[in-house]
Structure formats: structure tokens, C-alpha cells
Amino acid sequence: AQKITQTQPGMFVQEKEAVTLDCTYDTSDPSYGLFWYKQPSSGEMIFLIYQGSYDQQNATEGRYSLNFQKARKSANLVISASQLGDSAMYFCAMRDSGGSNYKLTFGKGTLLTVNP
């Protein structure tokens, strides 16, 4: 069974600084994908970034990058130059190859607060 762990219930960061949100995962499948989502207080889920288990390089999307350490089974999200609008819940999720199963399993999330 796959499992996602986000150990930081809440994080604070000053505007314009970088912040790292932790995510560790557990799977015995060699083929899997890791996703990060942002959920503002409005409730919508916004896809941020994807990392495949066979990708050679860490994924980046604008101010978002993924620090992927396969041996440690961690996929931490790094947000650079934090903005007030980055304040939200952040969820890490995983999909393994599981046959033809395409469902995502989510962690419990980290609430990020960006201070001015």
C-alpha cells in the first residue's frame, strides 16, 4: 500500500524568502509519479508540479521546484521568492503504476502562511 507523509502541519515564511515543504512517500513500485497541489482558502485544488520516478532531473515550474531524492523517498516542494498569494494548503500526492490504476493518494497537507 502506498503512503504519503507530510510532517509539517504548518509553516511560516517571510515574503520574498524561499520555503521547503516536506513530503516522504512509501511504495514498492519502481514506477510512480509525484504531484504537488495548492489549495487556497477558496477550496479549489491547483496542480503545481509533477515528478516521475524515472525522471533524471528535478522538476521545475516557475517559482516551484521539486527536490527529488529517490533513495530517501522524498519529494520536497521548494517555493522561491514567496508571495502573499502563496498562503494556502499544500498537498503532496502519489500515483504508482498499480496495474491500470490511475488514482492519486494524498498526504494530509501543510498550511503555509506567508508573512509580509
Next chain:
Amino acid sequence: DGGITQSPKYLFRKEGQNVTLSCEQNLNHDAMYWYRQDPGQGLRLIYYSQIVNDFQKGDIAEGYSVSREKKESFPLTVTSAQKNPTAFYLCASSINRHNSPLHFGNGTRLTVT
């Protein structure tokens, strides 16, 4: 614009009543999903469907039912058998490909009293 529409945004029901949450997508995605979110919890999978006329139980399917008669629609019924139905419900869809992200609707907040 393509997207996923969940309706209504807020729903109130009396205990003992069944209630159906609507989810429609025009993204031409094969797969659709229902997740439940409670305060302090992540998203937990209720049901998912990878093709029309087929669906699978997720981790917390008890007290819920779904149908997938059309590719665009995946309604969720919260039955009276669900012991704690008050929650935020999110519908999502995706392409059946392992690197494909889920696209989410804006959610329905159900309150049962």
C-alpha cells in the same frame, strides 16, 4: 472553457436523507474521481471510474454510491448509511496516463444536521 463543474457549492440536508452531488466535465477525460476532505485531513478517495459504465471503490466507499452512465458525468450519492457525511467533496478527472494530473472542480460543501 473546459473544466469540471460541481454543483451546488453548498448543500444542506437533514439526517436520514440521501443526497446527490453533481459532477460534470467537458475535458473529454476518461477517468473521474470523488474525494472527501475533512479538516486536518488530506483528500480521501471515495470512488473512481476509469471508463464509462465502470467504477471502483476507493478507501472510504461505505455509505456512498456512484454511477457513470456518461463520460461527462459522475454523480455521487451520499446515503443515510454514511455516518459522518458532513464534509467538503471534491470531484476530479484525468486522462488515463500515469503522468497526468487530476483536474478538480471547486467542490461541494455538504452539511447534514
